[in-house]
Amino acid sequence: MIRYYVKLGLLGIRQNPVLSALMVAAIAVGIGACMTIINIDYVMSGNPIPQRSDVLYHVQLDSWDPNEPANEPNEPPDQVTWLDGTALLEAAKGRRQVLSYRSSRVVQPADPELRPFEVSARSTTADFFPMFDVPFLYGRGWDKSADDTLEQVVVLGKEINERIFGGEDSVGRTLMMNGDVFRVTGVVDEWAPIPTFYDVSTGPFNEVEEVYFPFSVSVAREVGGNGNTNCWKPRDEAGWNSFLNSECVWMQFWVELHGADEKEDYMAFLDAYVESQKALGRFPRPLNNRLNDVMEWMADQEVVADDVQVLLGLAILFLIVCLLNTIGLLLAKIMRRSGDISLRRALGASQSAIFSQYIVEAGVIGLGGGIIGIGLTWLGLKGIEILYSEMEFIENLVRMDWVMILAAIALAIVSALGAALYPTWRACRIHPAAQLKTL
Amino acid sequence: MEIGPIWRALMRNKTAYVLIALQIAVTMAIMVNSIAIIQERSRLMARPSGVDESNIFYLSSNGFTPDFDDRAAIVEDLEAIRSLAGVVDAISSNTVPLRNGGWSSGVQTEAGDDVDGTGVAIYFIDEHGVDTFGLNLIAGRNFEPTDVEWYSQSSTRWPPAGIISQDAASTLYPDAPNDAVGKTIYISNDQPVRIVGVVERMQAAWKDWEGVERSMLVPAFLEDSFTWYVIRTEPGYRDRLMPQVEQMLAESNDGRIISEMTTMTETRHKSYHEDAAMIKLLVFIVSLLTAITGLGIVGLASFSVARRTRQIGTRRALGASRPAILRYFMLENFMVSSVGIFAGGLLAVAMNIWMVQTFELTPMAWYIIPAAMLILWVVGQAAVYGPARRASLVPPAVATRSV
Numbered sequence: 095m096i097r098y099y100v101k102l103g104l105l106g107i108r109q110n111p112v113l114s115a116l117m118v119a120a121i122a123v124g125i126g127a128c129m130t131i132i133n134i135d136y137v138m139s140g141n142p143i144p145q146r147s148d149v150l151y152h153v154q155l156d157s158w159d160p161n162e163p164a165n166e167p168n169e170p171p172d173q174v175t176w177l178d179g180t181a182l183l184e185a186a187k188g189r190r191q192v193l194s195y196r197s198s199r200v201v202q203p204a205d206p207e208l209r210p211f212e213v214s215a216r217s218t219t220a221d222f223f224p225m226f227d228v229p230f231l232y233g234r235g236w237d238k239s240a241d242d243t244l245e246q247v248v249v250l251g252k253e254i255n256e257r258i259f260g261g262e263d264s265v266g267r268t269l270m271m272n273g274d275v276f277r278v279t280g281v282v283d284e285w286a287p288i289p290t291f292y293d294v295s296t297g298p299f300n301e302v303e304e305v306y307f308p309f310s311v312s313v314a315r316e317v318g319g320n321g322n323t324n325c326w327k328p329r330d331e332a333g334w335n336s337f338l339n340s341e342c343v344w345m346q347f348w349v350e351l352h353g354a355d356e357k358e359d360y361m362a363f364l365d366a367y368v369e370s371q372k373a374l375g376r377f378p379r380p381l382n383n384r385l386n387d388v389m390e391w392m393a394d395q396e397v398v399a400d401d402v403q404v405l406l407g408l409a410i411l412f413l414i415v416c417l418l419n420t421i422g423l424l425l426a427k428i429m430r431r432s433g434d435i436s437l438r439r440a441l442g443a444s445q446s447a448i449f450s451q452y453i454v455e456a457g458v459i460g461l462g463g464g465i466i467g468i469g470l471t472w473l474g475l476k477g478i479e480i481l482y483s484e485m486e487f488i489e490n491l492v493r494m495d496w497v498m499i500l501a502a503i504a505l506a507i508v509s510a511l512g513a514a515l516y517p518t519w520r521a522c523r524i525h526p527a528a529q530l531k532t533l
Numbered sequence: 534m535e536i537g538p539i540w541r542a543l544m545r546n547k548t549a550y551v552l553i554a555l556q557i558a559v560t561m562a563i564m565v566n567s568i569a570i571i572q573e574r575s576r577l578m579a580r581p582s583g584v585d586e587s588n589i590f591y592l593s594s595n596g597f598t599p600d601f602d603d604r605a606a607i608v609e610d611l612e613a614i615r616s617l618a619g620v621v622d623a624i625s626s627n628t629v630p631l632r633n634g635g636w637s638s639g640v641q642t643e644a645g646d647d648v649d650g651t652g653v654a655i656y657f658i659d660e661h662g663v664d665t666f667g668l669n670l671i672a673g674r675n676f677e678p679t680d681v682e683w684y685s686q687s688s689t690r691w692p693p694a695g696i697i698s699q700d701a702a703s704t705l706y707p708d709a710p711n712d713a714v715g716k717t718i719y720i721s722n723d724q725p726v727r728i729v730g731v732v733e734r735m736q737a738a739w740k741d742w743e744g745v746e747r748s749m750l751v752p753a754f755l756e757d758s759f760t761w762y763v764i765r766t767e768p769g770y771r772d773r774l775m776p777q778v779e780q781m782l783a784e785s786n787d788g789r790i791i792s793e794m795t796t797m798t799e800t801r802h803k804s805y806h807e808d809a810a811m812i813k814l815l816v817f818i819v820s821l822l823t824a825i826t827g828l829g830i831v832g833l834a835s836f837s838v839a840r841r842t843r844q845i846g847t848r849r850a851l852g853a854s855r856p857a858i859l860r861y862f863m864l865e866n867f868m869v870s871s872v873g874i875f876a877g878g879l880l881a882v883a884m885n886i887w888m889v890q891t892f893e894l895t896p897m898a899w900y901i902i903p904a905a906m907l908i909l910w911v912v913g914q915a916a917v918y919g920p921a922r923r924a925s926l927v928p929p930a931v932a933t934r935s936v
Contacts, residue, residue, distance in 0.1 A: 116832065120825065123825065127818065127821070161647055209790075212790055328721035332688055332689045334686060337686070399807075400892045401807065403891075403892070404888065405818075407884075408563055408567065408818060412563065412818065414559055415559050418552050418829070419556060419825060419826075419828070422553065422832060423832060425552075426833070478810075478814075482807065484802070484803050
């Protein structure tokens with residue numbers, strides 16, 4: 095029966111090509127506008143590390159000013175101090191933990207033809223790589239012992255390896271940075287978590303760093319942070335050591351915990367740690383420590399831009415206008431064919447048969463609108479990419495995957511069926527006798 | 534008037550008209566709120582930064598060798614840059630307005646660690662700074678060479694003089710903003726800074742910061758291997774001088790990297806590009822939406838004219854003139870539009886209240902609503918004109934034919 099309805103539907107579409115084309119266009123435009131924004135929202139709010147997001151926890155300690163919170167209403171600072179970061183690292187109460195910050199280095203290629211150049215760097219402890227599932231092209235991260243012995247080791251991003259070593263396996267070779275010689279232990283493969291969850295302090299959508307080197311080496315070389323440094327308490331003395339021991343927050347601490355029990359234990363440990371620091375005269379605010387897993391932290395940091403949410407609201411209303419249009423067109427079409435419907439009813443078609451026939455026709459129109467809508471979504475994303483071309487990361491936000499393509503088709507069909515309900519119901523209720531008289 | 538009969542006719546076949554009125558209402562809500570956002574963004578984008586944007590460029594110098602002499606490099610570089618033909622003045626600074634990276638600090642009018650501070654953006658400049666940025670000094674004096682110090686990691690004392698922006702003055706001294714010169718403010722709780730001058734305007738590096746208009750100029754060279762050189766040129770010299778300065782600095786010292794050369798024009802463009810893109814997107818959405826609604830009106834009107842051909846013929850046969858038929862459909866559309874437009878006005882206000890609460894926008898200006906009403910009435914009348922004219926051309930003879 096369905097095949098017969100589809101055939102009738104196609105015939106119906108051919109009967110009123112202009113009206114049908116208008117309906118397909120209305121749905122396509124609505125789907126295109128809506129899916130363009132939904133797609134961007136979907137990418138922005140995506141899970142950057144789905145396989146591990148529920149075992150990685152971002153740590154916040156409220157070490158802030160007694161007179162005002164770090165962030166309203168009563169939020170602890172987003173980052174940690176050197177004092178607290180290294181203390182938590184040393185305690186090693188989680189399965190794994192990582193302390194890191196964004197920095198920058200100058201690479202001095204051995205080849206005298208190549209001029210020295212700046213790279214973005216991450217000063218980090220060894221567990222960064224296994225904890226965040228960093229994919230390696232060659233080699234691997236450094237051993238934990240390298241952190242303790244201040245070994246000058248480095249992990250390169252794929253592009254830097256390309257630039258310095260021509261893309262070869264450079265494990266074991268050396269690289270000069272700011273006058274120091276580093277040994278390469280690994281080369282990271284393509285890696286672009288969206289958002290760059292492990293450090294959103296300078297914005298959620300950045301390129302990952304180009305090189306990674308040990309936190310301990312970085313601190314010993316007095317390499318400052320390249321992200322945000324926030325302080326509330328003036329320092330007593332000058333110099334690097336006083337900065338390290340200050341109440342300035344400038345690094346990120348993550349811990350790996352499996353299950354609610356471990357999380358609870360770790361929270362208790364954090365509270366005990368803060369209490370012990372209070373005894374030393376630090377932490378003037380009431381206990382207010384936080385453990386957020388990756389997705390909780392992304393929600394807390396509001397990584398989806400306000401503009402996208404405004405546009406999402408507008409795009410949904412846009413789709414509604416397009417659907418109202420479609421309902422009007424369908425109504426017009428069905429009313430025009432009321433004679434035809436009456437005839438079929440008089441010849442024995444049941445109300446449900448009429449209903450099925452017109453719903454199938456609407457479904458076909460929805461499918462058409464969905465397919466064209468995917469094309470329009472692609473165009474829309476291209477348009478957004480051009481409009482926002484100043485944003486370095488934009489090409490990563492305008493990608494379309496299968497989930498979104500299927501979602502577009504599903505949304506189109508559901509919309510078309512939703513729009514068809516009322517007109518079709520009206521079609522079923524046509525009284526054959528009244529209509530046939532006028533024929 | 535024909536309003537009564539038209540209204541009764543509408544009521545006999547409500548659905549289609551309700552659909553159109555709903556479309557107009559939603560279109561109205563989107564249009565009003567989009568215009569409100571566009572207005573707000575345009576206002577933000579139009580704020581001047583206070584500096585001579587069209588003639589300034591800047592670049593970074595990053596010394597990386599262990600024996601790099603920070604002080605000597607800054608002194609030599611500035612001397613070399615300032616002596617170039619076409620350069621008005623140049624300084625070493627920690628950032629420039631709108632660059633989205635910089636230094637802010639709290640300052641307070643009394644010393645003490647429990648006094649509320651006011652956040653200000655900090656610019657380290659020397660006595661050439663006011664001239665290089667092209668700032669308008671409205672009270673007090675510029676820095677003297679004797680004010681300028683070297684400030685570094687190992688400094689424990691903050692330079693004791695400062696020039697603040699007018700907005701910072703009125704925030705610090707709400708009662709007497711014009712008497713700020715000569716007063717002492719405190720940074721880091723208890724380090725005194727005497728205000729020696731006030732500039733009309735100097736924006737911070739972060740355009741979205743609520744304190745973007747508050748800044749303080751500090752007479753010091755930041756002693757660091759990394760610095761920004763800010764260069765102001767004579768009008769028309771900027772683009773010619775840029776490669777020249779870059780090459781000169783790169784060649785003068787092997788121990789550093791010169792990079793990130795940027796003009797202030799580019800910096801503004803980059804800083805506000807998201808707002809500019811949002812404006813374009815909203816204009817596109819609203820235009821497309823208005824077009825779709827207009828087409829919807831055309832479609833419905835054509836359909837209702839086609840359905841009522843016989844009645845139109847009958848009216849014509851009974852003596853109705855062509856303009857009367859035209860007027861009937863125009864008036865019908867006006868009534869349907871009005872229902873939609875008034876409902877849309879309510880929807881728009883509700884949506885604006887929600888957006889103001891959720892996204893901390895400023896509430897819209899009242900006149901956007903009547904402006905949008907006018908636009909939609911005109912669009913509705915323009916859209917219905919075609920079908921209405923066709924209706925008026927229906928010959929009276931149709932009435933006698935069986936359709």
